Amino acid sequence: MKVLIAGGGTGGHLFPGIAVAEEFKEKGFSKEIVFVGTEHGIEAKVVPWEGYTIKFLRAEGLVGRTLLRKIRAFVIFLLSISDSLKILKSFRPDIVIGVGGYASVGMVLSAFIKGIPTLILEQNSVPGLANRFLGKFANAVAVTYQESISFFPRHKTYLTGNPIRKGMTRKDRALAYSFFPLQRERFTIFVFGGSGGARSINKSVEEALTYLRDLKRNIQFLHQTGEGDYEKVMNTYRRLGFDGIVAPFVHQMAAAYSIADIVICRAGATTLAEIAAMGKPAILIPYPHAASNHQEHNARKLADMGAAKIILDKELNGKILADSIRELYVDEKLRGEMQCVSVAFGKVDAREKIVNLAMTLMRNK
Numbered sequence: 001m002k003v004l005i006a007g008g009g010t011g012g013h014l015f016p017g018i019a020v021a022e023e024f025k026e027k028g029f030s031k032e033i034v035f036v037g038t039e040h041g042i043e044a045k046v047v048p049w050e051g052y053t054i055k056f057l058r059a060e061g062l063v064g065r066t067l068l069r070k071i072r073a074f075v076i077f078l079l080s081i082s083d084s085l086k087i088l089k090s091f092r093p094d095i096v097i098g099v100g101g102y103a104s105v106g107m108v109l110s111a112f113i114k115g116i117p118t119l120i121l122e123q124n125s126v127p128g129l130a131n132r133f134l135g136k137f138a139n140a141v142a143v144t145y146q147e148s149i150s151f152f153p154r155h156k157t158y159l160t161g162n163p164i165r166k167g168m169t170r171k172d173r174a175l176a177y178s179f180f181p182l183q184r185e186r187f188t189i190f191v192f193g194g195s196g197g198a199r200s201i202n203k204s205v206e207e208a209l210t211y212l213r214d215l216k217r218n219i220q221f222l223h224q225t226g227e228g229d230y231e232k233v234m235n236t237y238r239r240l241g242f243d244g245i246v247a248p249f250v251h252q253m254a255a256a257y258s259i260a261d262i263v264i265c266r267a268g269a270t271t272l273a274e275i276a277a278m279g280k281p282a283i284l285i286p287y288p289h290a291a292s293n294h295q296e297h298n299a300r301k302l303a304d305m306g307a308a309k310i311i312l313d314k315e316l317n318g319k320i321l322a323d324s325i326r327e328l329y330v331d332e333k334l335r336g337e338m339q340c341v342s343v344a345f346g347k348v349d350a351r352e353k354i355v356n357l358a359m360t361l362m363r364n365k
Contacts, residue, residue, distance in 0.1 A: 007104030080106030161347030207318020
């Protein structure tokens with residue numbers, strides 16, 4: 001059985017696809033799994049690192065572009081159909097799974113044209129343009145939130161939850177400290193802004209350190225900055241005398257979550273699914289330019305339940321962030337309550353549900 005997983009661009013789209021691939025392999029349903037994405041997306045680096053084959057096609061996004069860029073993107077979309085048909089002809093998959101992002105559009109549409117079963121995954125409460133379009137053609141749609149169902153044909157839409165990688169349910173702190181040589185007795189704050197980092201988060205953390213100097217012997221940071229801010233952020237930690245690890249990118253996310261007492265991050269659906277699975281109290285800073293403001297919608301679900309605190313990007317500064325960090329550091333009871341709610345929110349069986357749905361589509365064909 002051959003499985004093709006298309007899409008990416010960001011970790012929020014890619015990592016659910018990797019979780020589904022893991023489930024296919026673990027169940028013994030498929031030993032031939034190929035990813036398809038673009039050369040400039042996160043998938044170009046992460047998929048080979050995870051041990052899977054990746055093929056590339058040409059694709060660009062339409063949202064938020066000038067008229068000329070939209071015309072260019074449409075031409076490239078037509079080229080992506082050609083690329084997709086060639087990949088389908090050479091690999092001959094039994095099913096094509098779109099995980100979101102513009103790299104999935106041409107491939108899923110081409111599979112529909114060829115009569116190959118198709119399934120798309122929707123991670124967010126408000127679906128993006130690509131998946132809204134593909135929902136008209138795909139054989140089935142797997143959604144994370146109840147609110148998403150109304151955007152797709154009801155008869156083929158299934159509430160599965162957002163699949164997370166198997167390692168995200170492991171909480172082996174001893175193993176985690178072998179990846180990150182931090183001090184075990186210290187209160188650990190894990191900061192990241194998505195796979196590419198987030199400048200506003202990086203800047204606010206740098207500012208927050210000046211308000212947290214009295215705690216610098218009690219707390220430490222694990223901070224994923226992205227490539228652009230790495231040197232600047234690392235120098236700030238050194239200059240102010242804070243302990244921790246600063247890295248452009250963190251591959252061992254499960255280990256990072258394991259040793260974290262709290263997490264500071266964006267509010268992409270995949271990130272929230274991982275936080276919930278690991279039961280981590282979080283300070284969420286939704287990306288303000290996300291399509292249909294879906295990150296704020298995602299974050300408010302956790303915050304309304306009591307599993308997280310929210311700081312809007314437009315209100316974010318070092319003082320506000322430092323106050324939130326200090327509150328969670330001091331109030332162990334609050335952290336415990338947030339952890340219990342977070343775990344209850346997590347759906348750790350999502351990948352199994354999605355693979356079972358995919359198998360049903362293939363059997364029906």
